[in-house]
Amino acid sequence: MTQSKKGVPSATQPDEHLKFFAQGDRRLEVANAITTRAMARRMPQLMRRALGLGWQVGRNSVIALLLCEVASGVLEAFGLLATTGVIKPVITSGHLSADQLLAAAPSLAVVVGAIGLRALLGIASTAFSARLAPRISREAELKLLDAATHAELSAYDNPGYNDRWDAADRGVEVSRDLLTQCQYILGAAASLIAAFCALTAVHPILLPLLILAALPKGLASVRAARVTYIASRTTAKDRRLLGMLRWYLVDKQTADQIRSGTMADFLIGRYRATGQEIDKTTDEAALRSAKISLLGGAAGGFASAVVWAALGLLVLTGHISVAALGTAFLALSRVSASLDGIIGYGAQLFRTGMYLDDWADFIDEAGGHRITRGTETPTGPTVVRAENITFRYPDTDRPALDGVSLEVRRGEILALVGENGSGKTTLSKLLSALYLPDQGMIDWDGADTRTIDAHAAWSRVAVVPQNFACWPLSARENITLGQPTIDGDDAVLDAARAAGADEVIDDLRSGLNTLLAREWWGGQELSGGQWQRIAIARAFHRPAGLLVLDEPTAALDPRAEHRIFSGLRRHAADRAVVLVTHRLTNVAIADRIVVLSMGRVVQHGTFAELLANRSGLFRELWDLQNERSGQIPAPTSPEHDVAPNQHALF
Numbered sequence: 001m002t003q004s005k006k007g008v009p010s011a012t013q014p015d016e017h018l019k020f021f022a023q024g025d026r027r028l029e030v031a032n033a034i035t036t037r038a039m040a041r042r043m044p045q046l047m048r049r050a051l052g053l054g055w056q057v058g059r060n061s062v063i064a065l066l067l068c069e070v071a072s073g074v075l076e077a078f079g080l081l082a083t084t085g086v087i088k089p090v091i092t093s094g095h096l097s098a099d100q101l102l103a104a105a106p107s108l109a110v111v112v113g114a115i116g117l118r119a120l121l122g123i124a125s126t127a128f129s130a131r132l133a134p135r136i137s138r139e140a141e142l143k144l145l146d147a148a149t150h151a152e153l154s155a156y157d158n159p160g161y162n163d164r165w166d167a168a169d170r171g172v173e174v175s176r177d178l179l180t181q182c183q184y185i186l187g188a189a190a191s192l193i194a195a196f197c198a199l200t201a202v203h204p205i206l207l208p209l210l211i212l213a214a215l216p217k218g219l220a221s222v223r224a225a226r227v228t229y230i231a232s233r234t235t236a237k238d239r240r241l242l243g244m245l246r247w248y249l250v251d252k253q254t255a256d257q258i259r260s261g262t263m264a265d266f267l268i269g270r271y272r273a274t275g276q277e278i279d280k281t282t283d284e285a286a287l288r289s290a291k292i293s294l295l296g297g298a299a300g301g302f303a304s305a306v307v308w309a310a311l312g313l314l315v316l317t318g319h320i321s322v323a324a325l326g327t328a329f330l331a332l333s334r335v336s337a338s339l340d341g342i343i344g345y346g347a348q349l350f351r352t353g354m355y356l357d358d359w360a361d362f363i364d365e366a367g368g369h370r371i372t373r374g375t376e377t378p379t380g381p382t383v384v385r386a387e388n389i390t391f392r393y394p395d396t397d398r399p400a401l402d403g404v405s406l407e408v409r410r411g412e413i414l415a416l417v418g419e420n421g422s423g424k425t426t427l428s429k430l431l432s433a434l435y436l437p438d439q440g441m442i443d444w445d446g447a448d449t450r451t452i453d454a455h456a457a458w459s460r461v462a463v464v465p466q467n468f469a470c471w472p473l474s475a476r477e478n479i480t481l482g483q484p485t486i487d488g489d490d491a492v493l494d495a496a497r498a499a500g501a502d503e504v505i506d507d508l509r510s511g512l513n514t515l516l517a518r519e520w521w522g523g524q525e526l527s528g529g530q531w532q533r534i535a536i537a538r539a540f541h542r543p544a545g546l547l548v549l550d551e552p553t554a555a556l557d558p559r560a561e562h563r564i565f566s567g568l569r570r571h572a573a574d575r576a577v578v579l580v581t582h583r584l585t586n587v588a589i590a591d592r593i594v595v596l597s598m599g600r601v602v603q604h605g606t607f608a609e610l611l612a613n614r615s616g617l618f619r620e621l622w623d624l625q626n627e628r629s630g631q632i633p634a635p636t637s638p639e640h641d642v643a644p645n646q647h648a649l650f
């Protein structure tokens with residue numbers, strides 16, 4: 001909500017509505033600048049791209065497909081030229097005798113044979129293209145997934161990124177049409193060339209006349225395709241919003257809150273309103289397209305009339321025979337159908353091409369965020385140091401971190417403490433090389449994380465994030481993350497024990513082999529705390545130099561929490577540990593504590609030092625957290641006795 005004063009919304013300013021936001025939609029600008037000439041120039045490039053993609057997934061099928069189309073064109077030319085030979089004996093005498101039929105038989109055989117063979121070739125090329133299309137689509141999808149996983153994590157914070165991803169994803173969807181469209185265009189082009197040859201044989205003037213006749217319709221189809229593409233791009237954000245609303249409405253995670261909060265009608269109302277906005281845009285585009293097509297059709301009809309008039313004139317003036325007129329008639333209808341095919345499928349191909357450009361751009365630069373760090377392979381890390389770092393999320397008013405410096409070494413536990421939004425999670429992501437600072441440097445054993453190979457760096461980090469993933473995999477794979485273990489299950493069970501996940505695994509019907517996904521056939525579901533134990537075991541199992549625990553015990557019961565923290569020191573022996581938590585009793589285990597406020601370090605020291613500083617933020621938070629323990633009624637029986645220092649802790 002827009003604020004007139006800090007935290008106070010202005011009555012005159014409207015509520016902000018959920019709307020995906022993308023700065024400067026580059027593709028829309030490109031679409032607006034598209035001309036028919038540009039489209040015509042683009043066609044061969046798109047055909048090359050289609051065949052190139054096909055080549056990667058099945059070169060034999062591509063060769064077979066091309067041969068089928070060429071052979072089909074050649075057969076068509078022969079068939080058309082043979083038509084004159086069929087008509088001539090019939091119309092020269094005005095009646096049909098057995099001799100005339102016999103004279104026409106060879107030409108007739110060519111015509112019939114050509115038709116039959118072409119039908120067979122058509123079936124074969126459809127089969128080849130059906131074989132290639134899904135493979136092309138999968139290949140395109142795999143390339144996109146590869147690019148997305150090679151984008152910087154910060155890409156997701158960038159408003160334009162999701163939009164580019166969506167456009168690229170649409171490119172994958174349409175990629176399966178690419179080859180079919182090319183196949184139809186190639187087929188139509190082969191037909192056209194055959195008909196051109198036949199027409200030129202009848203009279204050369206017919207050729208330019210035909211091209212002229214085809215132009216208006218062609219121009220109109222191109223413009224209509226552009227209008228449709230622009231509408232599709234304009235509504236992309238709203239369509240994404242629909243997808244998200246659908247997810248919130250039906251997903252298991254929100255299902256209970258949709259019901260208990262009686263949210264369904266409200267969200268469905270939003271869905272309906274957004275759908276209506278999309279409809280409005282697409283209706284306008286459909287109307288514009290129809291108008292353009294109508295104009296193109298009218299102009300094309302007039303141009304065709306001119307061609308037919310010219311043909312009549314040629315017959316009347318004796319420039320072509322009546323038999324040749326028959327061939328011309330067939331060739332002309334073939335030319336018209338072929339041109340329709342080329343233009344229609346060409347326009348579709350062009351639209352597909354625009355989506356594929358989005359896809360190709362994304363693959364080239366991972367939505368503008370391809371990881372381009374250095375290639376240094378990290379050791380350790382033994383010492384992780386933040387040197388005067390500043391970090392700001394895109395389009396935010398103030399930096400999430402401002403001039404932060406700290407250090408954590410192997411064998412040490414460093415705790416990050418502070419109020420909500422003070423920058424703890426952001427800092428932990430920078431320390432683990434998931435983000436890069438805008439200014440300053442994160443240094444791993446003397447190497448700037450900007451110069452370290454990102455994937456190599458992440459393989460040395462173990463993270464338990466606040467929102468950890470519950471992978472629909474077996475319990476073992478959930479701990480090993482599907483990565484091979486050299487010492488079988490021993491290390492997995494060790495990590496599980498340290499995280500208290502051994503009790504969870506013992507209760508599973510097939511132990512480590514149990515699939516942890518209820519909604520998947522046969523899977524078992526865990527409670528929030530049980531999942532958290534698995535997530536901690538996952539981090540403990542990873543052979544990492546840096547262990548980051550962000551609120552690792554938020555869902556754990558006191559016994560499980562106690563077990564984690566009492567065992568943490570053992571894990572810190574050969575790791576640098578960064579612990580983020582609001583439960584200040586837990587940070588007593590840390591060697592040093594850094595207190596953050598509004599992205600800045602406001603205090604640092606040991607637990608005892610910070611507690612002793614009565615005017616510091618840490619002490620204030622500590623007192624607030626423990627204030628209510630003084631209000632707990634004193635125990636009335638000896639078995640409920642609590643040690644004095646436990647009041648302070650719990």
Ligand SMILES: Nc1ncnc2c1ncn2[C@@H]1O[C@H](COP(=O)(O)OP(=O)(O)OP(=O)(O)O)[C@@H](O)[C@H]1O
Pocket residue numbers: 157393394396400418419420421422423424425426427
């Ligand atoms: N993806 C993001 N895009 C924009 N701003 C963000 C993003 N993530 C965090 N912020 C902002 O950065 C600041 C620091 O957030 P961070 O999550 O690091 O705080 P935190 O101290 O971990 O908070 P908490 O205790 O609530 O987990 C906050 O002001 C937050 O609004």
